[in-house]
Amino acid sequence: MIPMSQTYAPEFKQQVVREVRETGNAALVARQHQLNPSMVRRWVREALTAEYPDPQALSLAEENVRLKRLLAERDLQIAMLQDFLRKKGMRW
Structure with missing residues (x-):
């Protein structure tokens, strides 16, 4: 069923x-x-x-979302590395 x-x-x-x-x-x-x-x-x-009914505008919006996600991931990586360096007693 x-x-x-x-x-x-x-x-x-x-x-x-x-x-x-x-x-x-x-x-x-x-x-x-x-x-x-x-x-x-x-x-x-x-x-x-x-x-975004226009296909070109839609592709730009999707690209914008993808780039924002990449930027957020990069910011997280940087924050994690800075935290690691602080714990090791290193300053950058």
Whole structure:
């Protein structure tokens, strides 16, 4: 027997998309709400498409998100290395 698909309220979808944008991690948000990660990523993609109907603007928005994620990862790496150096008694 195939389970029936569940319909989610637009407000709930918007909240999930907002959380994904804040955290940058669709899998984590999906896990918190007990949702399928691919469905959450689809909601984010649909929200981006609705915001940027022009394909070129959409690709720029996706690139912007990717670059922000890379910058956040780099900032975290720098903070971890600085913390390590402080613990070793070294100053940079």
